[in-house]
Amino acid sequence: MKIMIAQPYYWTDPMKGEFEVEIESILEANGDCYVRINEQVTKPAGGGQAGDKGILIIDEKEYGFIDTKLHDEKTVLVMKSSPARKGKALLKLDMSWRRAMMTNHTAEHIFVGVMKKKYPELILGWIWVDGVHGTVVLEGKVIPLEEILGTETKVNRLIHDEVAVTTKVVSAADVDESVRAREGVTSKNDAIRLVNVGEFDSSACSGIHVTNTRDIRAFKITDVKAQEGNTHIEFVTGEIAVANLVETYNIALTRKYSYPYEIEQLGAILDKSKTLQISYGEAVDKILQLMREGPNKEQLETVTFWHEYLQGFEISTLRHLIKELKLTEPSVTLFLTSGKKTNIVLWTKGMPKDAAHYITDIVESLGGRGGGSADAYTGGFTEVENPQELFLMIVEKVRKRILE
Ligand SMILES: [Zn+2]
Numbered sequence: 001m002k003i004m005i006a007q008p009y010y011w012t013d014p015m016k017g018e019f020e021v022e023i024e025s026i027l028e029a030n031g032d033c034y035v036r037i038n039e040q041v042t043k044p045a046g047g048g049q050a051g052d053k054g055i056l057i058i059d060e061k062e063y064g065f066i067d068t069k070l071h072d073e074k075t076v077l078v079m080k081s082s083p084a085r086k087g088k089a090l091l092k093l094d095m096s097w098r099r100a101m102m103t104n105h106t107a108e109h110i111f112v113g114v115m116k117k118k119y120p121e122l123i124l125g126w127i128w129v130d131g132v133h134g135t136v137v138l139e140g141k142v143i144p145l146e147e148i149l150g151t152e153t154k155v156n157r158l159i160h161d162e163v164a165v166t167t168k169v170v171s172a173a174d175v176d177e178s179v180r181a182r183e184g185v186t187s188k189n190d191a192i193r194l195v196n197v198g199e200f201d202s203s204a205c206s207g208i209h210v211t212n213t214r215d216i217r218a219f220k221i222t223d224v225k226a227q228e229g230n231t232h233i234e235f236v237t238g239e240i241a242v243a244n245l246v247e248t249y250n251i252a253l254t255r256k257y258s259y260p261y262e263i264e265q266l267g268a269i270l271d272k273s274k275t276l277q278i279s280y281g282e283a284v285d286k287i288l289q290l291m292r293e294g295p296n297k298e299q300l301e302t303v304t305f306w307h308e309y310l311q312g313f314e315i316s317t318l319r320h321l322i323k324e325l326k327l328t329e330p331s332v333t334l335f336l337t338s339g340k341k342t343n344i345v346l347w348t349k350g351m352p353k354d355a356a357h358y359i360t361d362i363v364e365s366l367g368g369r370g371g372g373s374a375d376a377y378t379g380g381f382t383e384v385e386n387p388q389e390l391f392l393m394i395v396e397k398v399r400k401r402i403l404e
Contacts, residue, residue, distance in 0.1 A: 010043040010052075011167065011193070014102060014208045017093040023056075023086045024074075033079040035065070041091060042077065043098075044070035048127035049105055049207050051078075054093040058083050097131030098208070103216045103237040104134040106165055106197070106209045110158050111219070111235070112136060113201030114151045116180065119143070124182070125230060129207075132240065133222070136233045142226040148233060155219045162214040163198035170194055179204055218242050279339050282312030300402050303351070304331040307398075309391045315343040315378070322347055322376075332358060332402055334395065338387035344370065344394065346377045362397045366390065 009016060019041040027034045035056070045051035051068030056077070061084065065077035083089070112124055115138060125137035172186045179194060180203035186192060195205045197213065210216060218241040223234040236244055252263050261269055290308075297306045304327075310318070315337050322345070327333060329350030336344045344363065348355045355377040363370050363379040370379020384390055 006040075007169070008040040008043075010041070010208050011206075014098070015095075017054075017095045017098070019091045021056075021089055021091045023058075023083060023089055026082055026086060028082055033082040034069075034071075035077040035079055035083060036071070037075050037077065037089075037091070040075050042068040042075055042093065043101075043208055044068045044075060046070060047205070047207055048129060049101060050128075050130035052093055053097045053131070054091060056083055057090040057092065058085065094131070100131040100238055100240065101129060102208045102210045104131075104235070105129045105207050106213070107155060107159075107216050107219045107235065107237045108134050108136055109195060109201060109203055109205070109209070110155050110197055110213070111151060111233075112138075113180070113197065113203070114154045115143070118147070118151070124180075133234060133236045136235075137227070137230055138233070139230045141231060142229060143224075143231045145224050148221060148224050148231070152219060152221050158197070158200065159213045159216045159219060162212055163200065165198075165209050165211055165213060166196050167209070168194050168196075175204065178202060218245070220244055275340060279312035283310075284312075286310055286312060298399075300399065302330060303402050304328050305334070305399060305402060306331065307334040307391075307395045309336050309338075309388055311338045311387070313337045314339070315345065318345055319378075332398065334359075334398055336387065336391040336394065338384070342368075342381040342384040342387045342390065344368070344377075344379045344381075346372075346398070348375050351375075358398055358401050359394075362394060362401070366393065 009019070019039060021041065022038040023035055024038050025036045027036075042052040042054070043049070045067060053066055053068075054064070056063045056065065056079075063079055063081060063083045065079045067078040069076045069078060108127065108129055116122055116124075119138075119141060122141055123139040125139040126135070127137070128135040169191050172189055172192050175181065175186050175192050175194070180201070181192070182204070186204070192204045193206055194202055195207075195209055196202045215238075217238045219235060219237050220241040221233060221235050222244065223232075225232040249263075252266055255261075256263060286309075295306060296308050297304055299305075306327075318335050318337065322333070325333075327347070327349045330352075331349045332351065333347045333349075334344070335346075336342065344359075346355050346359045348358065351358075354374050355372055359377050359379070360370065363381075366381070368379050368381040370377060372378050381387075381390065
């Protein structure tokens with residue numbers, strides 16, 4: 001059944017940007033000016049989309065409007081300065097804002113459509129689309145980043161495939177399960193406007209859309225956050241997405257020649273940089289502790305046993321250091337470093353037995369491996385969950401061994 005309802009211009013001809021309008025009233029309140037016009041030509045804010053922006057031209061003078069609202073079924077333009085008079089005016093829309101709302105909003109349909117196919121249990125929460133970017137909150141699940149980036153690829157494929165986006169007004173009774181609609185939409189309205197992205201997605205919507213997915217040009221996720229069990233996603237489309245990608249790529253490209261690396265390695269470099277930053281912080285903490293409390297030395301009968309847990313340090317640095325330390329005789333010195341790997345070194349000076357005697361089987365019994373010369377032993381562990389706990393266990397066992 002076909003139903004006739006009044007269709008505003010922004011539904012039937014969203015690319016028309018100029019209109020003759022009649023200003024019916026002008027009201028100033030709270031520092032803004034509200035100008036009511038008789039024609040429904042601008043899109044009011046609502047349904048998760050911002051309102052139109054543009055200018056009114058009256059007697060060759062321009063007055064900008066920054067938003068459009070619907071008040072008592074009438075179109076109201078929000079302005080910063082009051083027009084000189086009521087009556088006839090020429091209205092010009094900010095078409096780059098309008099176009100970006102159309103591409104952002106249509107991309108949102110496709111993105112949510114892909115997500116809902118993958119996770120039917122998801123609920124579409126808060127949405128916001130304006131002439132800059134889009135925000136979508138998917139409720140009921142924290143979706144892994146890789147899944148969302150995979151969806152981004154699918155959205156871009158649908159853009160590349162140049163799929164027609166069509167709209168039709170149908171009776172609410174004709175809307176079935178295959179249509180995505182907000183809770184209660186079909187019971188509150190007699191007529192429903194359907195927006196179809198080819199065969200791919202159908203949803204009930206009163207917003208503005210492009211007529212072909214090719215007009216979106218590009219879809220780029222710019223942020224993904226987990227929020228109280230929901231997933232919050234930000235994205236951009238069109239010229240803004242392209243500019244964003246170019247800018248990001250060029251930052252990497254500029255650095256490519258100041259720090260030699262290939263762009264494909266960027267992820268690994270960022271990971272490495274983060275690891276180094278963490279190690280630096282840990283090493284500083286350890287240095288401060290040493291300055292505060294002094295070295296961790298204990299006297300076991302005649303033997304001086306020195307043991308330090310050195311998070312954030314490199315084992316090679318310690319090998320250099322040990323040569324410069326003035327160790328007493330007899331002594332056993334045990335250092336454990338933890339970073340990506342957990343390494344252990346043990347030096348002896350003036351002890352009756354080789355370094356290996358005090359440590360080899362202890363390290364092996366705890367799942368590590370190592371070896372060394374008469375007075376130095378080096379070993380390591382992989383995938384240690386709690387290196388500090390491991391260190392305390394080793395210290396305890398070495399202490400017993402020295403006292404044997
Ligand atoms: Zn829509």
